[in-house]
Amino acid sequence: MRAPIGPSVSAPPPAAWAGADPYSAALRTGRGPLFLRRTDGWLLPLEVERWCARADAVDRQVLDRCEGAVLDVGCGPGRLVAELATRGRTALGVDVSDAAVAHSRGLGGQALCRSVFDPLPGEGRWDTVLLMDGNIGIGGEPHTLLTRVAQLLAPGGLLMAEAAPVDVDERASVQVTDSPGRAEPTEPTGQAGHPGQSGGHPFPWARLGTPALLRYAAGAGLRPVDQWSVGGRCFAALRTRTPSSSAEPANSAAVTSSQ
Incomplete structure (x- = not known):
């Protein structure tokens, strides 16, 4: 399948919070x-340096399965998307x-400025959808996100x-900050979230370990076929x-592999 990538993929006007x-x-x-x-002051470090680098060995193992x-x-x-482009793959x-x-575009990847919703x-x-680097948390409602992903997939x-990498099922209001010190509280914007959508304001986010991910996926009509851990990532x-x-039970067991 060749998804349409070309004239239809153009960024909309910049959002007010961007930049x-x-x-x-x-x-x-x-x-x-x-x-x-989080609002209670707990911090989750974001791996900016890894995200801004080229795909590493763990990333490439995931992409090999796409x-x-x-x-x-x-x-x-x-x-x-840049790594997939170097492989000659259709990716957005x-x-x-x-x-x-x-x-993303500077690295040679195709990218569109738009929400998944x-x-x-x-x-x-789409033959494959990726939710990497904590993006299962987008919007703060895993069932809603996974249902949307199922709509996007063939x-x-x-x-x-x-x-x-821990057994967690958490929804919270969070802010992006570049300081580990406690921030002054601000009013929520009501925007469904992604780190780039904060502008310093609280937004909804979720953290799921593998057991919780599989539970929500089953409710969205997604059946597990494999799970693995490598390099401290799951x-x-x-x-x-x-x-x-369609008649298969939603909780059919996944094949577990270790690398």
Whole structure:
């Protein structure tokens, strides 16, 4: 399948928050520090340097498993779509941050400045969708996100999702910050989230370990086919159902591999 990539893939006008938040500044420099901060002050470090570098060995193992045309949801600075482009693969990244999209294109990847919940090219025809680097948290409602991903995938299509390396099922309001000190509280914007969408304001986010990811995926009609851990990171491969597999139980066991 060849998803439409070309004239239809053009960035909309910049969003009002783009270009001034800590996330955009970190992507422009290629380095942190950068954190997600919960309202209780707990910090989750964000791996800006790894995201802005080229795909590493762990990334490449995930990309080796991808099939057909690939949509990278929350592509960030674009290392994965750039790596797929060097392999001659059809791939598109989507991200709400102008800085992320610009960085992706600078690396040679195709990228579109848009939310996963907006209309996207090739809906229902993507062979593989990527949710890497914590992007299972986008919007703060995993079932809603995974249901949307299932809509984007072709029948029998493949989701490659990265889970937290701990058993967690958490939804929280977070802010992006470049300082580990406690920030002054600000009013929520009501925007559904991605690190690039904060502008310093709270937004909803989720963290899922593999067990929680599989539970929500089953509710969205995605069946697990593999899961593995490597380099301190955890991944799961899941498929949308085809008409011939619609009678399969949602909790069918995944094949577990170790690398």
